Amino acid sequence: MATNAEWLVRFERVTPWGSGTCSKSPAYTPEEPAVIVRGKGCRVWDADGREFIDFRNALGPVTIGYANEEVNEAITKQLADGIIFGQPAPLECEVAEIICETVPCAEKARFVKTGGEAIAACVKIARAYTGRGHIIQIGYNGWLNSLARGTKILPNEVAGELPGGVPAGFAEYHHACAWNDTEAVEELFDEHKNQIAAVVVACDYINAEAGHIFYTFLRKLTCDNGALLIFDEIVMGMRIAIGGAHEYFNVDPELAVLSKGIANGMPLAAYLGRADVMDACGKNGSAVVSSTFAGETLSLAAAKKCFEIYKRENVVQFLWDQGKKMWDGLNGIFQKKRIGIKIAGLYPYGAFVFGKDVSQERFLRAAYRNGVSLYTGASYMNFSHADADVDEALDRLSAACDEFIEGGV
Secondary structure (H helix, E strand, O other), X not given: OOOHHHHHHHHHHHOHHHOOOHHHOOOOXXXXXXXXXXXXXXXXXXXXXXXXXXXXXXXXXXXXXXXXXXXXXXXXXXXXXXXXXXXXXXXXXXXXXXXXXXXXXXXXXXXXXXXXXXXXXXXXXXXXXXXXXXXXXXXXXXXXXXXXXXXXXXXXXXXOOOOOOOOHHHHOOEEEEOOOOHHHHHHHHHHOOOOEEEEEEEOOOOOHHHHHHHHXXXXXXXXXXXXXXXXXXXXXXXXXXXXXXXXXXXXXXXXXXXXXXXXXXXXXXEEXXXXXXXXXXXXXXXXXXXXXXXXXXXXXXXXXXXXXXXXXXXXXXXXXXXXXXXXXXXXXXXXXXXXXXXXXXXOOEEEEEEOOOOOHHHHHHHHHHOOEEOOOOOEEOOXXXXXXXXXXXXXXXXXXXXXXXXXXX
């Protein structure tokens, strides 16, 4: 088997960014793994055989744990019967029914393969339903939807002006706003009166609790102006609550998207919402949204099993409880060792905030050297992070902090 160093050379030769996912392209080698060859529970192994306690969780989709036996069994059983057909499989209906029974705002649901694709579907539905063209976007909603001037083109990167590959005319219909900036949103509604089709909003990781006020504000503003509200639940769905931010903050949008938490790593996203709005992409509606792989059965079998496990084991509460243990513990280490880093956000994930002149790179390199894989935008808990794993991770990160203080390379 090739080594980490060999994989880096091979990727650079044939793949832009070194990966199809920008955020997975390793930045801190040789400490950071160049590739991951295996995962089990909350641990992963790289091409050099090194083990890491993992909080990246494939950037969020692994919520139950790597190679979970129940989910794998559901996939394997369905594999024997077929992956995809010329008519819908029963699983497509069954999982849609589960979503409509479980997720507060869902009266109808459909599937695609990625969260960004599902957001694009919601935008098209909103435009068809309202007959309007302009979209306000708050947060990162996937590369496909990064169309506005000054928008987030990656979770932690903002376009300086017009995003590359986006004609100026397209960008004029999309407007980027910062989280909790009520004044800017109101100004856009005033500037484009009776032209806003929808506000698409993803919950901010660091200042999430502002959602108690901000989501209520958006709900009233969109209702008052005849616009739709679309919740990007790609990260928060099935993590802070099964229904994500709109369940946690008790504000129902017309449309929402679930993705990362829905199938324990299998490629699946659901766009869902109020029946009359969703029917804009139905047989009698004008918005056509169609995908050959929407009803692919292996992902749907995984999703069906994930919903079962979530309900049976109260997975969301587990993520909150273990997240509290993990992130409060790590904050305690930072405070004790007087390191200017803190963990913010909600307990099912940890969002890193680095103080001025504190090197993110040096800290992450130290963490990798000590066998912990983190993602500073949001490090996720999964259902496999048992007490012993959290304790071991904190011990390893304490050692990493000592190296960081000593200025280790």
